[in-house]
Amino acid sequence: MPMRKTAAGREAMSGLAAAGALAGLITFVAPAPAGAVPVQLKQTYSCVFPLLEADPVTVEISTDMPAENPVGTSTGALRIHSVSTVSGRAAEGLATVGGVTVEGTASAAVTVRTPDGPLSLTVDNTLRKTRIPDTPAPFTVEADGQAPPLSFGSPGSVAFEVTGLQLRLTPRDAQGNKTAIDTFESVCTLDPPGQNTTLHTIKVVPATPPTSPTSPTPGPTTRAYTAAGSTGIKATGGSAPVQGSYTATYTPQSGKEGSTRGELHLTSTGGPLPLFGFLPATASYRFTPQGQSSGTYSDTRGETLRQPTVLTVPQVTLFGLPVGGGDGCRTTAPVELSLAATAAEPRLFKGSYTLPPLTGCGFFNDAINAAVGGPDNTMELTMKQG
Structure with missing residues (x-):
């Protein structure tokens, strides 16, 4: 059934989406490191959604970050707090579509400019469920998120820049059910584009040599990488580009070898998926x-x-129109993604994986599952340290 959207509803979604997601922009989960200084950043974003209007939202971010950091030393975990104010007309528009609370996730784009080159990070956050005022009035949205600590290989200046945002939001009614607008996604951009994006700049200084003539046994080291490459889906007969981030902690065990623990996040803008084979x-x-x-x-x-x-x-399109997919369209069991890099090409990781059946993909679930699932899928990634 076609869904009617009022002007108030359109303003509500755009304003609330930007505010809620930016409030959860970046948050780390430990006390401020020694020698930290208070820093702040104020930005305005504009979010545009299908059939909805754009609306500016001002966001204030505050935290404590180190003024200096030695080469090869972890920055440590940080805690950042963000507060956004949503307009009264957004509250009125949400009430129009039956919204009482709003929740969701936000992926913030953060560029870390290091002496060895830029590092792009995607920081995923779960927004706090926020109640909309009963009487239309401005209200605030707060959130916390998480990202890994970093270490840097060369002395110089390292700038942390907040450059963009992608949202997935769900308004709910008084019974906790989704409203008519369901869950929607949007990419937000800085507006105006020339405003300040730098949250903080750390001065990376040369590491202090050990005072003892005996070199200590090295401890764990955390490194962050950008990942870029492609994945081949055998059932589709094609491949799709992938990109993301990999953060790993290297723990020496003997000599120049040891174990790793970390997280690999990947997304793909898309690839071929022949429904019903044609x-x-x-x-x-x-x-x-x-x-x-x-x-x-x-x-x-x-x-x-x-x-x-x-x-x-997230989405399957046919002739430019969405026909399936969504956040609930996923494998019924985890995928065991196994990759390896040789000593000759230490940053090129290759491997294969099997895709379990998919569920929750809509009317064409069986066709999408047949076109994607199965063994002998491939993955090739190039890791680049920031």
Whole structure:
């Protein structure tokens, strides 16, 4: 059935989406590190949604971050708090479509500019459920998120820039049910585009040499990488580009080898998915880690990476129109993604995986499942440290 949207409803969705997601922009889960200084960033974003209007939202982010950090030393975990104010007309519009609370997730784009090159991170956050005022009035949205600590290989300046945002929001009525607008996604952009994006700049200084003539046994080291490559879905007969991030902690065991623990996050803008064997549909993919990855590393044998993950198909389109997929369209069991890199090509990871059956993909679930599921799918990723 076609869904009617009022002007108030359109304003509510755009304003609330930007505010809620930006409130949960970045939050780390430990006390501020020693030598930290208070920092703040104020930004305005604009979010545009299908059939909905854009609405500016101002966000204030505050935290404590280190002023200096030695080369090769972890920055430590940080805690960041964000508060956004939503307009009264947004509250009125939400009431129009039956909204009483709103919840969802946000993926913030953060660029870390290091002396060795930029590092792109995607910080996923779960927003706090927020109640909409009974009488239309401005209200605030707060949230917390999480991201890994970092270490840097060269001295110089490291700037943390907040550059973008992607939202997935669900308004609910008084009984906790979804409203007529269901769950929607949007990409938000800085508006105006020339405003400040730098949250903080850390000065990376040379590491202090040990005072003892005996070198201590090295401890665990955490490193963050950007990941880019492709995945081949055998059942579709095609491949799709993938990108994301990999954060791993390397723990020495003997000599120049040891074990790894971390998380691998991947998304794909899409690839071919022939429905019923001949309809030229396309699909986007998202790999969400289920727990930590495990692996080994060695100067002579290379590195392995095993990540249990769930494959989600956010959208399937046919002739440009959505025909299936969604956040609930996912594998019925975790995918065992196993990758390996050789000592000769230490940053090129290759491997294969089997896709369990999909569920929750809508009317064409069986056709989508037949076009995607099965063994002998491939993955090839190039990891680049920031």
